[in-house]
Amino acid sequence: MIKRITLKEIALELNVSISTVSKSLKDSHEIGIETREKIKAFAKAHNYKPNNIALSLKNRKTKTIGVIIPEIVHHFFSIVINSIEKISSENGYNVIIAVSNESFEKEVLNMETLANAHIDGIIMSIAKETLKNQDFHHIRETIDMGIPVVLFDRVISDLKCDKVIVNDKQASKEATQTLIDDNRKNILLLTSEDYVNVGNLRTEGYLEALKDNNIVPDSDLIIKVKDKKSSQAEMSFLEDELEKILKSKKIDAILGVNEIYAGSALKVLKKNNIIVPDEISIISFTDGVISRYSSPSLSTVSQHGEIMGERATKLLIDKLTGKTDISEFKTEIIKCSLIKRESS
Amino acid sequence: MIKRITLKEIALELNVSISTVSKSLKDSHEIGIETREKIKAFAKAHNYKPNNIALSLKNRKTKTIGVIIPEIVHHFFSIVINSIEKISSENGYNVIIAVSNESFEKEVLNMETLANAHIDGIIMSIAKETLKNQDFHHIRETIDMGIPVVLFDRVISDLKCDKVIVNDKQASKEATQTLIDDNRKNILLLTSEDYVNVGNLRTEGYLEALKDNNIVPDSDLIIKVKDKKSSQAEMSFLEDELEKILKSKKIDAILGVNEIYAGSALKVLKKNNIIVPDEISIISFTDGVISRYSSPSLSTVSQHGEIMGERATKLLIDKLTGKTDISEFKTEIIKCSLIKRESS
DNA sequence: TTTGTTAGCTATAACGTTATAGTATACTAT
DNA sequence: ATAGTATACTATAACGTTATAGCTAACAAA
Structure with missing residues (x-):
């Protein structure tokens, strides 16, 4: 166990005061050049490092x-x-x-x-x-x-x-517009519960884009993923909901507020032999590893x-x-x- | 700016010494019960919290x-x-x-x-x-x-x-054996450079499994992914190598020492219209999000x-x-x- | 009365720094 | 010779704690 050397120990060793040591190491002109150099050399040789805890207390x-x-x-x-x-x-x-x-x-x-x-x-x-x-x-x-x-x-x-x-609302609006421009009118939104403000903003952007294009929003096409104990549980909730919707509604695009939602959706689509992006195209938020390694890889909104x-x-x-x-x-x-x- | 109250300030306020305050808060029997209680109440009322920096210095x-x-x-x-x-x-x-x-x-x-x-x-x-x-x-x-x-x-x-x-070598051996048991004899190994001991152990396990089954290892079937500036660059190296091998060798399984390698390999296979797991099956290390969300999802060795x-x-x-x-x-x-x- | 004991409190040093004020010595100016 | 000043150092307090030793008053025992 190597103990760190302190100012006190250096002072004792060199027969000077603690102040002198402290000032020397700060290169203070109050201390004569010779003493200063001697102390600096000694400190260096003994690998002196100021004690940050003591400094924290002081400063x-x-x-x-x-x-x-x-x-x-x-x-x-x-x-x-x-x-x-x-x-x-x-x-x-x-x-x-x-x-x-x-x-x-x-x-x-x-x-x-x-x-x-x-x-x-x-x-x-x-x-x-x-x-x-x-x-x-x-x-x-x-x-x-x-x-x-x-x-x-x-x-x-x-x-x-x-x-x-992040300009969530705007970005979501633009992503939705991109889908609409591609002639997708039945866009499913996968979002989080209302109190998550980020998800909320993205939902707003989605709705605005629909409005701008005179598309009447269908509340059945908005899945709000319920908070559960585990993300595993949340995903199976999402998957179940999506399966239901696929049976009852025609959809041609999905916007996910994060890549886990989108990735899970992609799995469901594949299971149902729906071809992405031909039949349904997907855009998601969060440019992570799922988006890059899934296939087809997911178009994403990067939040940088x-x-x-x-x-x-x-x-x-x-x-x-x-x-x-x-x-x-x-x-x-x-x-x-x-x-x-x-x-x- | 609310400053935290200190022992000194409490002492001053209650006209006792700092020691008395310190001891009271530690419920020391050296201090009379009345004084003790008074000090504790005062400290609580003023939300006294000991200064951890000072304690760190002392202890x-x-x-x-x-x-x-x-x-x-x-x-x-x-x-x-x-x-x-x-x-x-x-x-x-x-x-x-x-x-x-x-x-x-x-x-x-x-x-x-x-x-x-x-x-x-x-x-x-x-x-x-x-x-x-x-x-x-x-x-x-x-x-x-x-x-x-x-x-x-x-x-x-x-x-x-x-x-x-982690019992890397053993786990790798078992994973390889699983592939062999599935009648896959031409197993490609995607591993890291030799000095990464984890990758090395996994390579050893792979080789041992082959040996146990009297399969002669083919050095062409071992891709050692070179370290590059970015993981992006490493992946394109891996992809290029894999493309080459697919053209020259027959392989029916891939073992990846991590899921990024395996995920990238999966992409290459898909691009070449090779069906996983029918034509080539894959097992990888690292039970992460890529494995779960890729399709087909990847069998993995979890390192817990x-x-x-x-x-x-x-x-x-x-x-x-x-x-x-x-x-x-x-x-x-x-x-x-x-x-x-x-x-x- | 003297000594001893106990209860209840205080003083001090220490953890490792730095900044402020202070001191001793030598040198300079008048 | 005297005052002033620069040089080179030292002492001290402070940051917020705690542990050790010390002190005082009250009371008990002899």
């Missing part, structure tokens, strides 16, 4: 960013985390990860844990249950404690913090998770370093882009 | 675990992280994530950063480049500093630390990332809490299991 800064996300095993979120970690480490920040598992209670706990860990700021995407409860007191309290928060993707507009979102993570982290670091005013909040909107593949 | 423990992984955007690793985070938070530990991006240099840097963050221990999976370089000085140094390390999946046997691995993460974290926490001896090292072997789907 009230930990150089650590807390991240709260609903899930890790999820293509979009893992891309965002990857990006957050990259930008953070480039700027000398550590990243503590906390997962809410879409649970309100866990999210509240996460915030407390992170605050207790004295992270300098938080980047988060809100859990489904929290959106459902419409209870954001934990976020408000954190902000009130003076901890800067940046929200991404799943965002609440009236919170006093920076936000990074990498850019989201980068922007969110930069916004936060700008706050932390005083580059931007603490009481001034930005909302950055990332433009989605449609990646055309075989399914449309 | 030389941060209750934080560092995790170094080659990638986050990767089904297996994200499952492991998820599991590490879960067990850690259940035990009151925070998790700092660092990504090596398969780079040796970045991994060395990561270790230093984590050591400077004074994490209590490290859980890691070694980067490809590190395996290639065969340079593990950074891991050795960390261990010598008294920081317990737990390696998972990509492991080096002669390091003095706990390890969690969830269990790996759990075991690794428990091993580490047992060390940290003194439950197990610091100088005693365990290697846990997780049994893979074959998940049969449509591709075989």
Whole structure:
């Protein structure tokens, strides 16, 4: 067990005061050049590294960013985390990860844990249950404690913090329009429950596109996937619903608000020997690995998770370093882009 | 900005000493019951929370675990992280994530950063480049500093630390045997370069199975996917190689050491109108989202990332809490299991 | 009365830093 | 010779805790 050398030990060894050592290592001109060099050499030889915990205590800064996300095993979120970690480490920040598992209670706990860990700021995407409860007191309290928060993707507009979102509604509208332009009029929408604001926005975009083209929306053509204990259960719900609809309605296109929905739909279509995209074409959100490796590969709306993570982290670091005013909040909107593949 | 109340402030407010406050909150019998209760009530009313940074400085423990992984955007690793985070938070530990991006240099840097963050221990999976370089000085140094390390999946046997691995060789042998039992004799292996020990073990298992069945291995039927700048580039390398082999050799099965390889292979087969599993059947490692959503869905060898993460974290926490001896090292072997789907 | 004991509290040092203020010595200016 | 000032260092407090040792008053025992 190699113990790290401290200023005190260096001071003792070289018969100078701790102050002298500290100042020398900071190259202060208060200390004579000879002493300074001697101390620096000694410190280097003994691989001196300042104790960051002590510095944190003194400076009230930990150089650590807390991240709260609903899930890790999820293509979009893992891309965002990857990006957050990259930008953070480039700027000398550590990243503590906390997962809410879409649970309100866990999210509240996460915030407390992170605050207790004295992270300098938080980047988060809100859990489904929290959106459902419409209870954001934990976020408000954190902000009130003076901890800067940046929200991404799943965002609440009236919170006093920076936000990074995607032009969901517009992108959904455009994707739907693309389908319509391809002469598909009976478009099935696979979306999440209403309180998930992202899904909601995408639903709105879908409806607007229909309206713009004088297509009367058919509520039977909107499947709202119910939240279940497991995504497995959610998928079998979706599959059952879809099977039913295929029997009763004529549809020629599917818009999925994420690639798991779309991927599951694709499986059902194949099982029913429906050819994609000839008979039914598909566009989905989330440009992940399912879209790329399914066959036919899925056309997707990419939310550019990498850019989201980068922007969110930069916004936060700008706050932390005083580059931007603490009481001034930005909302950055990332433009989605449609990646055309075989399914449309 | 709400500042947290400190012991000092409570002491001042109630006209007692800091010691009295500290002891009262710890319910010490040195302090009279009345004073004690008064102080506890006051602390609760003012939402006193001990400053963990100060405690870390004093106790030389941060209750934080560092995790170094080659990638986050990767089904297996994200499952492991998820599991590490879960067990850690259940035990009151925070998790700092660092990504090596398969780079040796970045991994060395990561270790230093984590050591400077004074994490209590490290859980890691070694980067490809590190395996290639065969340079593990950074891991050795960390261990010598008294920081317990737990390696998972990509492991080096002669390091003095706990390890969690999978019975790769055996599982690969069994998967190959399954293919042979299905009367497939011309099995193509998609594997990684030799220095990736996991891939190597799987190759060995494949070869052993062939030998057991008196099949002479054909080196043309082993594609070693070269490391490239991007996984995109690696995949097009794989696809080109596979196309070539399809033209020159008769093959009736494919074993992939991960699902990206297998998924890419599936795409190539489809492009060539080869029916899976009738003409060629496929088994792959990594039970991820590609395997489940591709069609036909892929039979996979699951490495049980969830269990790996759990075991690794428990091993580490047992060390940290003194439950197990610091100088005693365990290697846990997780049994893979074959998940049969449509591709075989 | 003197000594001992106990209850209930306080003072201090320490964890490892840094910033502020302070001191001793030598040199310069008048 | 005296005051002023620059040089090169040191002492101290502070960040928020806790553990150890120390102190005081009250009471009991001899």
